[in-house]
Amino acid sequence: MNTILKYTCPIALAIALTACGGSNSTKSEPITTASDLTDSSTTITQPEAVYNLHPDDVAEYVEEFKYKYDQLELQIDGVQYDISVHSTDVEKKVIYARYEKGFLSFGFDFIEGVPLAKLYVIETGTEDLGAAHEEVDAYLAGYDISIEFDDDDNAIYTGRLNNITQQDFNVRLVINDSVVSSGSTTLAIEGAIATIKGELGTKTYIQVQDLINNNPEVTTLLLQTITGSVDDDINSHTGRLVRNAQLTTKVEKGSRIYSGGVDLFASGYQRVYESGAIVGVHSWCCESGKTADQLSEDDPAHKSQLTYFREMLGDELGPEFYFFTINAAPFDSIHEMSDAEMSKYLLKDD
Structure with missing residues (x-):
């Protein structure tokens, strides 16, 4: 049987929100702290950084996507x-x-x-x-x-x-497989604000990279309706672009962001939440026939997402938020976060 699916792991969601899990590639070097450099007797080793799509491979992945999309x-x-x-x-x-x-x-x-x-x-x-x-x-x-x-x-x-x-x-x-990993986002710029909506994917990474490279006046990424992500691996690297550029992410009254859209919102150097925005989270599916919430917390399938959320929310809050999301609702449902939950996980300013 011929397949054209290579980079994504789509799920039949009743509400058509997609999130992916899967096998991991690792960057095995331990991350050290400043104290490691001054006192070798008190070395603190943090969890290894794990990527389903390694940062060194992103440029090649994007070029391959562009080549296929042009066909x-x-x-x-x-x-x-x-x-x-x-x-x-x-x-x-x-x-x-x-x-x-x-x-x-x-x-x-x-x-x-x-x-x-x-x-x-x-x-x-x-x-x-x-x-x-x-x-x-x-x-x-x-x-x-x-x-x-x-x-x-x-x-x-x-x-x-x-x-x-x-x-x-x-x-x-x-x-070809680019139609599955593309996503469908549109991005519009007005002054210092870039507004994004649609389904996140490789196309989104290219749009955000272009935004950062060519529009230094933009300081805020406004998320309107984000239905989810067709490829969480490239979506995490889109989030890293946002964080490295120190962009503010924002949701306003009327914004509706789900699943991978919440991952992208979390990447903001600062995050602005306006009351009335809907921020929805759920579990992903599947690894070896199990949804994320059915896996043990030390299962390797979590590691790539845990790496991402540690980068975005810190070593303690990041994992706590990730496990909250996958236990908040099944993969074929959604949990709309409360104001209290948004504050707890630093997704809104009090």
């Missing part, structure tokens, strides 16, 4: 269009994408990591997927769709499209 394309009767991931629906086994004339959707089994022979195209003038079905210029349903793989591990859908006037069009769609 995505849609052809209708020989006319070629670039596509970009809009959103995913794990439960319905569908990925939605944007193209020049509207939207397309194609089948994808997130559990097995394989494409499914389903393809639909909506030509519409609206950029709102929810409104697209009400503002349709043309609706094209795929049939006789087949899928083959090339030597670059691209999945190539071919077949026919048919519209309500019974016109037929040849169709060809090229996808």
Whole structure:
């Protein structure tokens, strides 16, 4: 069975919030404190830093993603269009994408990591997927769709499209694992504030890296609606970009951030929480068939996340917050944090 899933571990969540766990690669050198350098008799060894995606490998990972993302394309009767991931629906086994004339959707089994022979195209003038079905210029349903793989591990859908006037069009769609790890965030800059929304992924890392490199006037990252993260490994490195740049993260009344969105919020050098924002946490799934809350606290599957939260919240509070999140709600549900919980874990200023 051909699969195109390499870097992510998607989960069928009833509310389509994704968080990942998995095997770990380690950086084995112990982290030492300043006292170690002056008194060898009182060496304090902190837990080793563990990464599912090692910092030394991030640049190569991002370049590989860009190469694969550039290969995505849609052809209708020989006319070629670039596509970009809009959103995913794990439960319905569908990925939605944007193209020049509207939207397309194609089948994808997130559990097995394989494409499914389903393809639909909506030509519409609206950029709102929810409104697209009400503002349709043309609706094209795929049939006789087949899928083959090339030597670059691209999945190539071919077949026919048919519209309500019974016109037929040849169709060809090229996808690869970049559609799963991309995410769908958009980032807009206004003055000193950059506003981000969508589903976090590798695309988000690239956006934030570009933001930091090219917009020194920006001091605050405002999180609006963040549905989660399609890849917690790259999301942790996005958080490290934010922390190293000493950006403030902010949620305002009306913000709704979940799962990996909370991880990103925690990365702020300062964090601003406005009453009315929803901050939702839950367990992740799965490692050896078990959800995170079913694993012992010393299970190696926790180590990468523990490394991240120690960096963001400190050696004591970081692990405490991480274990709070995975025990607060099952992986297919959500716990909305109270003001008291936000204060306890230093996610809001009192």
